[in-house]
Amino acid sequence: MKRKITRSVRVGSLTLGGGARILIQSMTNSPAHDREGTISQIKALEEAGCDIVRFTVPDMETVSYIEYYKQNSRAALVADIHFDHRLAVACAEAGIDKIRINPGNIGGSEKVREVARACEKNRVPIRIGVNSGSLEKRLLEKFGGPTPQALAQSAVDQARVLEDFGFGDIVLSVKASNAAAMIEANRILSETTDYPLHLGVTEAGDAYMGAIKSAVGIGSLLCDGIGDTIRVSLSADVVKEVRAAKDILLACGLCQSGVDIISCPTCGRTKIDLISLAASLRERVEKAALDPGRLIRAAVMGCAVNGPGEAREADVGIAGGDGCALLFKKGEIIKKIPEDKIVDTLFGEIVKLCSENRKDV
Ligand code: SF4
Numbered sequence: 199m200k201r202k203i204t205r206s207v208r209v210g211s212l213t214l215g216g217g218a219r220i221l222i223q224s225m226t227n228s229p230a231h232d233r234e235g236t237i238s239q240i241k242a243l244e245e246a247g248c249d250i251v252r253f254t255v256p257d258m259e260t261v262s263y264i265e266y267y268k269q270n271s272r273a274a275l276v277a278d279i280h281f282d283h284r285l286a287v288a289c290a291e292a293g294i295d296k297i298r299i300n301p302g303n304i305g306g307s308e309k310v311r312e313v314a315r316a317c318e319k320n321r322v323p324i325r326i327g328v329n330s331g332s333l334e335k336r337l338l339e340k341f342g343g344p345t346p347q348a349l350a351q352s353a354v355d356q357a358r359v360l361e362d363f364g365f366g367d368i369v370l371s372v373k374a375s376n377a378a379a380m381i382e383a384n385r386i387l388s389e390t391t392d393y394p395l396h397l398g399v400t401e402a403g404d405a406y407m408g409a410i411k412s413a414v415g416i417g418s419l420l421c422d423g424i425g426d427t428i429r430v431s432l433s434a435d436v437v438k439e440v441r442a443a444k445d446i447l448l449a450c451g452l453c454q455s456g457v458d459i460i461s462c463p464t465c466g467r468t469k470i471d472l473i474s475l476a477a478s479l480r481e482r483v484e485k486a487a488l489d490p491g492r493l494i495r496a497a498v499m500g501c502a503v504n505g506p507g508e509a510r511e512a513d514v515g516i517a518g519g520d521g522c523a524l525l526f527k528k529g530e531i532i533k534k535i536p537e538d539k540i541v542d543t544l545f546g547e548i549v550k551l552c553s554e555n556r557k558d559v
Contacts, residue, residue: 215394
């Protein structure tokens with residue numbers, strides 16, 4: 199897949215854009231003044247594989263937590279700021295890795311200039327986050343509503359405000375709850391700017407529907423080579439956002455390390471309890487949080503019609519028989535295994551492949 203090469207921006211120790219690895223983001227939902235609850239979430243998110251964690255900064259008290267969060271976490275940290283430019287300036291001075299603002303609601307060009315100056319001085323990039331629910335009135339009137347064109351125009355206009363102050367460490371995001379609108383808006387932005395793009399479907403829904411909308415919105419753009427960082431927004435445990443983001447990258451072929459479990463939908467030929475077996479294997483793999491250092495494909499197939507073919511293509515796999523299965527590894531039949539040993543055997547083979555790969559590296 200050919201990716202659009204954008205400008206690169208440093209976010210803490212990470213590179214965002216410029217063809218770098220696509221970074222996964224999420225946002226804490228602990229109360230803003232619950233310092234311990236927030237650091238616990240930041241740690242849980244980074245353990246799940248989150249690169250960048252955002253949290254809300256509504257007042258100076260929460261600015262004072264930044265040092266503590268920085269000292270106790272590895273993830274790059276982003277302060278989410280609305281309305282009060284002094285908070286953005288204070289966050290930049292306090293060592294935050296990035297801020298997210300909407301210059302349109304910061305209150306006048308002198309205030310935006312102060313934010314740009316503080317961010318320039320402290321090498322803090324700014325994400326301009328445009329949402330369909332908070333578009334400027336003049337753009338709503340001009341475009342007749344929060345259309346993809348209006349979203350893209352808002353981001354471009356706001357980037358210009360920062361550019362006018364000589365500030366260029368900008369990341370753009372245009373989000374809508376409608377995946378098709380968000381796709382279109384990002385396509386326009388990708389054609390008209392070279393700023394790195396943060397992709398997300400906002401207010402996407404619960405863990406199931408939100409993941410589907412995000413997979414459609416974010417995944418379509420990623421498959422077109424658009425996007426430098428992604429955030430899946432779910433009305434669910436924040437760690438689920440990171441899992442969904444990783445799975446979207448996996449499905450788009452953009453995952454450098456992980457376990458891709460392929461399984462057939464079952465049919466009248468299936469003679470093993472494949473649905474439970476595939477679910478158990480996935481649960482074991484997720485729980486183990488394996489990091490193989492490359493993509494490993496494991497196939498759980500129901501029968502000998504398509505099974506052996508898929509299983510052979512995979513690093514490891516099974517093709518089910520009647521209460522048993524044939525185990526394949528790297529294209530070779532290894533042995534026949536009883537049904538009650540399928541999950542243990544496949545999981546053991548996956549773990550072996552992970553350690554073999556780590557030795558090769
Ligand atoms: S692999 Fe076999 S059992 Fe699975 S859906 Fe295909 S034909 Fe049916």
